[in-house]
Amino acid sequence: MIIDAWAQHPTLRHSQDEIFASLRRWTRREVPTEPIPLSATLASMDAGGVARSLISAWYAPRNVMISNDEVADFVAQAPERLVGVGSVDISKPMQAVYEIRRCVQELGFKAIRVLPWLWEAPPTDRRFYPVYVACCELGVPFCTQIGHTGPLMPSEVGRPVYLDRVALDFPELKIVAGHIGYPWTDEAIALVTKHENVTIDTSAYTAKRYPSALVEFMRGHGRSKVMFGTNYPMIQPAQALEGLDALALDDESRALFLAGNAKRVFNL
Incomplete structure (x- = not known):
């Protein structure tokens, strides 16, 4: 079984947003002019052998690229x-808390994702803290992005390292980086390694591009701390799974990486 910890079924607002224009230097894809059918996302999952994908909403300061209600409709x-994975506008703390409650209690979502780079603020920024409280x-x-953008x-x-402070302040909070x-x-x-409730997902990288230090970690004491993701x-x-066999993971490590860790962390 394979579970994709980070994906999104894009709306036209998401695909056409100017902030992603620079990514086309890598993907070399044309900007969609018609909505992408959900069947295309499901077919892509089938082609990669993915049983389940966690698909996220996208909230940015100036644009709701994928709304929580749209994600609920896809699910x-x-x-x-x-x-479903929800998102919120952190500039409106109480509205964010109410929306997180709605996402989980009414829409049945399994996580909340907010990306620091969209807000140009680290996860230690005070605006994130009501989100952490609600998730706890x-x-x-709480899902987020680490590394370069x-x-x-x-x-x-x-x-x-910004998440070190967050994990110290909220030791009960599950954080997926x-x-x-x-x-x-x-x-x-x-x-x-330091924090029991913090894990990594490998989204935005193919298996053949994983850093050697991460692969060694996955083979050893980090086997329960890393989960598969695509950033579809x-x-x-x-494509994301290309090179998986070359990682030489044992059966237990491979099963935990592809599905077991995601099942545990997201309570699937």
Whole structure:
């Protein structure tokens, strides 16, 4: 079984947002002019052998690229395949708390994701703290990004060490740090080794591009701390899995990486 810990079914607002224009220097894809059917996302999952994907909303200061209600609609169309991940506007603390409660209690979402680079603020910024409290109260993970940003936005807010302070202040909060943390991979490994409730997902990287330090960690004492992710549609699942066999993970490590850790962390 394979679970994708980080994906999104993009709306046109998400695909066409100017902040992602710089990513096309890597993907070389044309900007969509028509909505992408949900069947395309499900077909991509099938091609990569992915059983379930956690698909996220995207809230930014100036634009709700994918709303929570849109994610709920996608999940309703394929409830056995898709799992909802909500997002919120951290500039409106009480509204954010109410929305997190709605996402979990009414929409059935399994996590909340907010990306520091979209807000140009590290996860220690005071605006994030009501989000952490709400996630703790509701027992859902807080998902975020670590490492440099693909879009041309400041990367400093993605330093993994910022999450050290968050994990100390909220030891009961499950934190999923996506995108590996490169070029601060050693920092990310130290972070998740130190804190029981902090894990890494490998979204935005293919298996053949995982840093050697991360692979060694996955083979050993970090086998329960890393989960598979794609960042679909930027990377297709089949592409993200290229080079998996070369990692030489034993059966237990491989099973935990591909699904077991995500099942545990997201309570699937």
